[in-house]
Amino acid sequence: MSQRKRRVDPNQPIVLPNDASEEAYLIQRGWACVYKLLPDGSRQVLSFSLPGDIVGLPGLSLEGASPFWFESLTEVEISSISSATLFRGLASEPAVARAMQWSVALESAILIERLISLGRRSALVRTAHFILELATRLSLIGEDTRRGFDCPVNQYWLADALGLTAIHLNRVLRELREAHLLTMRSGHVEIHNFEGLRELAAFDADYLTPPKRRH
Amino acid sequence: MSQRKRRVDPNQPIVLPNDASEEAYLIQRGWACVYKLLPDGSRQVLSFSLPGDIVGLPGLSLEGASPFWFESLTEVEISSISSATLFRGLASEPAVARAMQWSVALESAILIERLISLGRRSALVRTAHFILELATRLSLIGEDTRRGFDCPVNQYWLADALGLTAIHLNRVLRELREAHLLTMRSGHVEIHNFEGLRELAAFDADYLTPPKRRH
DNA sequence: CGAAACATTGACACGCTTCAACAGTGGTGG
DNA sequence: CCACCACTGTTGAAGCGTGTCAATGTTTCG
Structure with a gap:
């Protein structure tokens, strides 16, 4: 189309x-x-x-x-x-209609999850959650992201997505690095401990996964 | 239907x-x-x-x-x-389809505006903005809300919508009251200075108003 | 090599939360 | 009719998380 x-x-x-x-x-x-x-x-x-x-x-x-x-x-x-x-x-x-509906629903789900992050999660948890969201979205389009992924988003953009200042985000990223959870540098996210991140962020990927066709 | x-x-x-x-x-x-x-x-x-x-x-x-x-x-x-x-x-x-689309678009616009509030507006501005949003939404369904409106939302609910604690929201509401902008008590919002509020919150109602049919 | 963009750090200030307590209000039952 | 209780609203004091300001280091790229 x-x-x-x-x-x-x-x-x-x-x-x-x-x-x-x-x-x-x-x-x-x-x-x-x-x-x-x-x-x-x-x-x-x-x-x-x-x-x-x-x-x-x-x-x-x-x-x-x-x-x-x-x-x-x-x-x-x-x-x-x-x-x-x-x-x-x-x-x-009908297939197009379904795809559109799914696309709108997904976009809305992502928006809602960030609203929750901004409202009720600390900077640390919020950041971890968001990185996991990106990893999951990329894995849904075929990238293997368990150990890391390319992420061409600098700290200013990321901070402005997470409702933080770039300065504070920098400190949060250091904290995540020192906890051996992830390292983000020069356009690449390296995930050291996926399970640890998932636990920290209480991340549940359900909101990102397409509906299973039933019947 | x-x-x-x-x-x-x-x-x-x-x-x-x-x-x-x-x-x-x-x-x-x-x-x-x-x-x-x-x-x-x-x-x-x-x-x-x-x-x-x-x-x-x-x-x-x-x-x-x-x-x-x-x-x-x-x-x-x-x-x-x-x-x-x-x-x-x-x-x-087709009329139903249009109505659905409008409903989804409006919901999404409201969500986005709150995301922006949580990410980038102070508690005071955020609260003022949200009250004005409610007033505008009510006025779109026929209520006259310029001088106030009934609002059956207690401070706990409101705080949980705005990403604040009820205690801090209480202080914010006091501040708004002492600035002669609005008073919220026992289920009613009284607006003392609509223009002042609009200015404080930099509120622009465009995102809430249905599209004008053109030509 | 130099400049711009990006990342990092420290000191300090402030906004918001936490904890604890108390006051007002309305509804219920004795 | 009043006592009581749950719910809601209000206040103070202290602590913490995040922002602000200022500076320096690092990387990238022309």
């Missing part, structure tokens, strides 16, 4: 706030992120988008401008899907 | 975690809320549900148990819609 396919350099805006573009984007390669800039200059990252993710779905029905930035972190390949073709496919192809 | 209509007493669970009920709920009267209980006993409120809200939509396509509580705050009237009839209506009635 995808239409225009595009390659984007690292750290390039893809959609600017108040663009009224009526399309969704499918990430095919690379990492991107969606964030909001507040009046005081601070930044809240809403989501990191990985290959296979669809960005902008729930916003489509608003047919208006979104107040968020959508930006590449690495070199990225994306295809855009116009709202019109999407709705057509949604009506005619 | 609604099927069974039900009346529920205040403070009664409606859906328990790990119930695998395949239906969504339309609130017709009263307030309810969705929350998660963490292993350490703390609680994060995910949403307060007001009349007209639909609860459980994105979760439907997961066809599995949700890990959340759904509970009444006041006496509540709800009707349930089974996933089957919902999908049928969705396929045959």
Whole structure:
């Protein structure tokens, strides 16, 4: 269904706030992120988008401008899907409809879990939980992440996703390193003790796993 | 489309975690809320549900148990819609599909705004912002909330929605009261200075307002 | 080689939590 | 009708987690 396919350099805006573009984007390669800039200059990252993710779905029905930035972190390949073709496919192809529903449900589940993290988990637990979420999402698209994974997110971006300052996140990462749980440096996360992390974060991957078809 | 209509007493669970009920709920009267209980006993409120809200939509396509509580705050009237009839209506009635999309988009927008609050706004601003959100949502369903509104949410619930302790929220509410912005007591919010609040919270209601149909 | 981006550290300040206690309020039963 | 109790709201004091400010080290890349 995808239409225009595009390659984007690292750290390039893809959609600017108040663009009224009526399309969704499918990430095919690379990492991107969606964030909001507040009046005081601070930044809240809403989501990191990985290959296979669809960005902008729930916003489509608003047919208006979104107040968020959508930006590449690495070199990225994306295809855009116009709202019109999407709705057509949604009506005619049940498989497409199911995929869309799953995509929206997953996005919402991830959002909810971060809300819980920001509201009720300490910086340490929150950080561990988020790394495990990334590891799990990557493993769902075929990467083996048990011992680590490439993660092109610097400490500023990560801090802005976790509601922390980069400085404090740095201390948290040191703590995780000194506890022999994980090391994050120069674009790579090394997981030293997966089980220990899972326990620290009370991480349960259920919210990320696609529904098993029953009957 | 609604099927069974039900009346529920205040403070009664409606859906328990790990119930695998395949239906969504339309609130017709009263307030309810969705929350998660963490292993350490703390609680994060995910949403307060007001009349007209639909609860459980994105979760439907997961066809599995949700890990959340759904509970009444006041006496509540709800009707349930089974996933089957919902999908049928969705396929045959474009108006239904649009309404669902709007409902999902709104829910997601509210979630995102709270994520931003928890991540990047102080307790004072966060609280003011949330009260204004409630006021705006109520005004969209016909209540005049400029000078205040009934709000059957005690300080414990509100604190658990805002990621604060009830004790600190109490101090924040005192601060708002002493700044002549709002008073919250015994189930009622009195707004003394709407503009002042809006300025303090940098509140922009756009994210809550339904899309204007163009042309 | 130099410059910019990113990571790290220390000292200190502040916002929010914790713990403990008490006051107000409404509902219930004796 | 009043005593009692549960629930909710309020306050103070102290401690801790996170933020702020300022500086330095490290890596990357032109």
